[in-house]
Amino acid sequence: MERLISTTDEQALRAILDEAKNVVVTCHMGPDGDAIGSVLATTLWLTRLGKNVTPIVPDAYPDFLKWLPGADRIRVCLYHEKKVRPIVDEADLIVYQDFNEESRMDSLARLVAHNRKARRLMIDHHLNPVAKCDLAFSYPELSATCEVIFRIMSDMGGYEAMTTDEATCLYCGLMTDTGAFTYNSNRPEVFNIIGELIAKGIDKDRIYRNVFHSWSVDRFRLMGYLLYVNWHYLDELHASIITLDAEERKQFGYMKGDTEGLVNMPLQIRGTRLSVFLREDTEKAGRINVSLRSVDDLPCNVIAQECFNGGGHRNASGGHLLMSMPEALDYTRRSLQKYASLLKD
Numbered sequence: 001m002e003r004l005i006s007t008t009d010e011q012a013l014r015a016i017l018d019e020a021k022n023v024v025v026t027c028h029m030g031p032d033g034d035a036i037g038s039v040l041a042t043t044l045w046l047t048r049l050g051k052n053v054t055p056i057v058p059d060a061y062p063d064f065l066k067w068l069p070g071a072d073r074i075r076v077c078l079y080h081e082k083k084v085r086p087i088v089d090e091a092d093l094i095v096y097q098d099f100n101e102e103s104r105m106d107s108l109a110r111l112v113a114h115n116r117k118a119r120r121l122m123i124d125h126h127l128n129p130v131a132k133c134d135l136a137f138s139y140p141e142l143s144a145t146c147e148v149i150f151r152i153m154s155d156m157g158g159y160e161a162m163t164t165d166e167a168t169c170l171y172c173g174l175m176t177d178t179g180a181f182t183y184n185s186n187r188p189e190v191f192n193i194i195g196e197l198i199a200k201g202i203d204k205d206r207i208y209r210n211v212f213h214s215w216s217v218d219r220f221r222l223m224g225y226l227l228y229v230n231w232h233y234l235d236e237l238h239a240s241i242i243t244l245d246a247e248e249r250k251q252f253g254y255m256k257g258d259t260e261g262l263v264n265m266p267l268q269i270r271g272t273r274l275s276v277f278l279r280e281d282t283e284k285a286g287r288i289n290v291s292l293r294s295v296d297d298l299p300c301n302v303i304a305q306e307c308f309n310g311g312g313h314r315n316a317s318g319g320h321l322l323m324s325m326p327e328a329l330d331y332t333r334r335s336l337q338k339y340a341s342l343l344k345d
């Protein structure tokens, strides 16, 4: 495989790692498989290099990721801010992974900003990196942050020493950010990397089962309800909207991660090119979080930017609205009409 990082960047990274003792590794709020996979892979890797590493995530992450090696070391800022604060204060290196701007760390951003002396390192694959860093590895053309980490480790001659646990975390991120290699993964390198991770002894079938076949009965029931009762199909636009409010969440014993992947499902309908999922925030009243997915060249990040105070990748974006659910549904219906010519293509 060709090198990803320049030798200059490699030297800069070595210098930063050489000087680091206390490292905090973090990711975006609402961590997904790539966020947690990359946080843990880097945690295990830098621990192996002799660093004192603490993985700190902004808020809770899904149960189906808790089996990952090293997950027991993760601190959740939202629930343990007091314990987390001194660890962040003492860090001499803070690694930003799977996000591009400080605000994506939510309340952890404040704690991080308080530590002025620590070096900042970014490893990411989102467009428009704006977070202030001493060194940034930002590769939007790659499938996952875990792919970026794999390539960095390889470029540094670290493949030999990579452990099965590290490889497992990396595979998890690569698998989840590509919908188990069904989108955003049409480059030979992705499959070369899968081969190299399997050679490290990972059990890819078990990783798939642990992540995707770990539903509770409640989750299955909630899914049926959402598709039957809360699913709105805009026939003339071939677009889908699904809603979930706080009351319904309670009714079905909602757990973090229970709606993971739901937004992708309507894209299984022939001719459907856009899917929107509106869900009331679990903590902040009056806030609706928005997920958007599209196919081919339909840029849902443009719609996210123009209508939902957000952004993201061309085919996977997000944002939020400050209004009630009925208002959000109505607003979304009206907003999508503006893209009729795009959607009907």
Ligand code: 5GP
Residues within 6 Å of the ligand: 030, 126, 290, 291, 292, 309, 310, 311, 312, 313, 316, 317, 318, 319, 320
């Ligand atoms: P999800 O639907 O999984 O929450 O988000 C999908 C993608 O959209 C994320 O990978 C992230 O890149 C992007 N995204 C989500 N929310 C926001 C947001 O508020 N601002 C921006 N710029 N991107 C977002």
Ligand code: MN
Residues within 6 Å of the ligand: 034, 035, 098, 125, 143, 144, 145, 177
């Ligand atoms: Mn990612």
